[in-house]
Amino acid sequence: MDQVQIKAWIDALGIPALFVADDTRIIAANNLAISVYNVNVVGLIYSAALRQPAAIRATHACLEHHKIQTARIHHTENGTDTAFDLRCAYIDKGLTGVLITLKDRTEEDKNTQLHRDFVANVSHELRTPLTAISGFIETLQGSAKKDEKVLDRFLGMMAGQSARMDRLVSDLLTLSRIDAQERQRPGDSVDLRDLLAKVVDGYTSSKITITTEFLAKEHLVLGDADQLHQVFANLIENAIKYGATGGMITVKSEDIVMDRRLRARSIGVSVCDTGEGIAPLHLPRLTERFYRIDDHRSHDKGGTGLGLAIAKHIVARHRGRLSISSIVSQGSEFKVILPIN
Ligand SMILES: Nc1ncnc2c1ncn2[C@@H]1O[C@H](COP(=O)(O)OP(=O)(O)O)[C@@H](O)[C@H]1O
Ligand SMILES: [Mg+2]
Known part of the structure; x- marks a missing residue:
């Protein structure tokens, strides 16, 4: 195999790879490898190009002993850390030398x-x-x-x-x-309007009034009724637990002709409260497992900190999305958007 052939093989690999000839020069590298090292390393001596001691040691040992070597290396670029598993294998036929491959870890x-x-x-x-x-x-x-x-x-x-x-x-x-x-999309036809009416019923009491504003027609989606029930129950429970200070909880539905992110006609169901709201820094983290704004409060109210994580997963399984918006001291809106079909 000559240099041109080696380059062709390396290009076809699909992972960062370079070839170090016996004379210690890098004679071929694919674009993926060049973008890892951020310079064209072809023509350089490997010890100058690879920079990291662990990578240099592994290459050196492989050149010497012709045995497979591995090393873990790290790169930092533009503030992001990338970890790679580096592997050196000696090729002893044709153009001889070390084939180095990197696997992003x-x-x-x-x-x-x-x-x-x-x-x-x-x-x-x-x-x-x-x-x-x-x-x-x-x-x-x-x-x-x-x-x-x-x-x-x-x-x-x-x-x-x-x-x-x-x-x-x-x-x-x-x-x-x-x-x-997660990969198994639920296949039952569910009328969200019926389902929501049931959930809301379960939480209405002499102390709590939940106002509903539903579209007049049926809201048919492909879904798992029990799981969707769980999503809306958690959102309403949260509104009662954390957002009831304002006294108003509204559940409403809307027809979304084209959801830009889902790229589909969808139904949106919002659970809104007029409570204290959520500061912007918490918003992106609310659906993380065990994330709570106030641990004690959540514990006191019997919360596990998993409700929104569960809701997010269920909505994802339905190919939908959960959107949360809030204004401090005015209230919060948790909106579930589910594609129709
Ligand atoms: N309507 C809401 N208003 C203010 N904060 C909320 C609201 N819903 C949820 N949160 C915050 O998000 C956290 C996570 O909610 P969740 O995952 O359902 O856990 P839990 O209800 O068990 O505490 C809650 O602990 C609370 O801090
Ligand atoms: Mg909850």
Whole structure:
């Protein structure tokens, strides 16, 4: 194989790759590799071009011993970090030398980190009620055992904590179920108007009035009725829990002839409150798992911090989107936009 052929092979690879000949010069590199190093490295000696000690060591060892070498390298460009797995393999036929390939690991690293954070968060969320329950048990084993009033109060608090653990576990199970179904679009025909009327009914009480402004016609979408029920229940519950200070909750639907982002005719369902609103810095993070503006408040109200994460996943499974807007001290609007068909 000559230099031209090597270049053709490297170009076809689809990942950053370069070839270092036995005389230590880089004789071919594809565009992907050139954009990683930000200079045309062809013609340079590898130790000058590769810069990172780990990359240089691996290439050197491969040139010497003709054995596969690997290294993890990092690049920082314009403030973004990219991680690569570098692999050196010796080619001992035709034009001999080291073929270096780079595999971008940034996304995988990010996912691993997210996973770690998630596990840490779950453990923390479970530990809090568990610690409380252990504390109550200890006290009850001690002096409080004979005092019936104390006993009653403690048992009540233990029940509350175990209910909280139960909510957390069932939300986690829901999340993982929806995760598994993400690529599977639901196929039932659901009339959103019926569904919304049912959800709203469930929350209307003597204390809370929810105003509805629905379109006159049916709102048929392809969906999973139980999951959509869960989305709107969470949004209305949130409006009651966090937005009820203003006293007005409105659920309304609209016909969106062409949603620009979904590129489809859609139905929008908004849950609006006239509460204290949400500061802009929180808005993009609200759908993250366990993100709450006020931890204590969410705990006091029995929240798991997973409701909006679940809602976002469900809406994504329906090929729709969730849009959140809010004005501090005026109120918030959570809008679910679902494509028709
Ligand atoms: N209507 C709302 N008004 C103000 N803040 C809200 C509203 N809805 C949600 N939030 C904020 O978003 C957070 C996340 O909501 P969610 O995922 O449903 O968790 P949870 O209800 O269990 O706390 C809440 O803790 C709250 O801080
Ligand atoms: Mg909630």
